[in-house]
Amino acid sequence: MLGALGGKHVIVAGAGLAGLSAARELERRGATVTLVEARARVGGRVWTLRDGFAAGQHAEAGADLIEGEQTHLRRLARDLGLKTVRILRDSFGFYGPDAKGRRRIHAMSGGLAMVGARIGGLVGDFKLAEQRWDSAIAARLARRSVAEWLDGIHAPLEMKAALRGFRGFFLADPEDLSLIALVEQFASDGTPGRGEILRIRDGNDRLPAEVVRRLRGRVLMRTVLRRIRQTERSVTASIEDDSGRVTEIDGDAIVVAIPASTARHVVFEPSLPEPQQSAIARLRYGPATRLLLQFERRFWKKRGRPLAFGTDLPIGALWDGNEQQARTPGILTFLAGGNASRETRQVLAAEGEAGIVRRLTWLGRPSTLLASKTIVWDDDPWVGGGYAYFDPGFDPLCRAWLARPAGRIVFAGEHTSVRWQGYMNGAIESGLRAAAEADALVASQ
Incomplete structure (x- = not known):
């Protein structure tokens, strides 16, 4: 052409x-x-780590998950002759408190359905403005934080915990995230990761x-x-x-x-x-620490349970980092976004990788740790974080x-x-x- x-x-x-x-x-x-x-x-x-893992395995230090409807990425991969594989077929679960404050594994859809029900009116108004950021509706949403909105509606504990867990997605805690970002997410397609999730087979x-x-x-x-x-x-x-x-x-x-x-x-x-x-x-740009832990076996894999979880814990979100590779060993990948980035590094500094492993017993009995890699995107001189997010001080007109x-x-x-x-x-x-x-x-x- x-x-x-x-x-x-x-x-x-x-x-x-x-x-x-x-x-x-x-x-x-x-x-x-x-x-x-x-x-x-x-x-x-986009950075795949290939050195230091047993059995020649690899995992993503940066961008990892591809959603099925992301057509530009999938088309480019296809044009280049690269194969994508489907992963995380059961999507994400959530580990956090229930209505009685007891910590357990939930379906992610439960907490987010609660959010969807409470945020529906704001989403409807935003859609009436055709999701434009130059509207009076956008201006009103943009200057409030998610935390302020949660307090204003007297949100229950489990709903607050679910949105705290969303810092593994937005890379910002509710106090730092503009409400317009959450409303736009629900207006566009609701919760992420509901459809197909893929990655490039041989590394992104x-x-x-x-x-x-x-x-x-x-x-x-x-x-x-x-x-x-x-x-x-x-x-x-x-x-x-x-x-x-x-x-x-x-x-x-x-x-x-x-x-x-x-x-x-x-x-x-x-x-x-x-x-x-x-x-x-x-x-x-949201603080983001990626932690890759290679274990002798995939102790987190249980019948009828997802291989990915959001949490409100200091360790952030976690998922199987290489399920498309050999069955054993296995790599568990973490994305600690927002304040969890700092909290994860504090655990590592005080307790080492063993401190992270001790916080995983809700997944099962951890197997032997074989290798560990930590990537702190906050410290990267060419980006200074994981990816962009919108805080309440950002003018939506900009x-x-x-x-x-x-x-x-x-x-x-x-x-x-x-x-x-x-x-x-x-x-x-x-x-x-x-x-x-x-x-x-x-x-x-």
């Missing part, structure tokens, strides 16, 4: 799924692409690795975007390599496919519009600015997606959208 981008040069900053998706689509549309990535690897928050990192292998343009690793200057007809990107040398690249357009937490340190000349600067500066082009600069990344914010699918979709926008901008100028 050769359109307006034929013979044009487009710079892409960021080799996560958004940037790789954009680069691939830009080349398909005829552009010459230069891809710039700060890390020593591609994939960004095969996706970025295969995309970059097929790119024709230059890929500059360990290279940081520092500045973007633009005129009516071109852009110039100042980049810094790992030796500290700064060079410039000229192009016809640039795709900024890096997290807002990184983009806020890039100098834009001329400056971005004030609302866009504010959106990028104010967007928060959300649209996260994805809005500025001259010959277009933006991509999971944080710019509306339907799939926080997901790999959202990153891929945003990259496709950014490539199409770059094509449209070049054609019209």
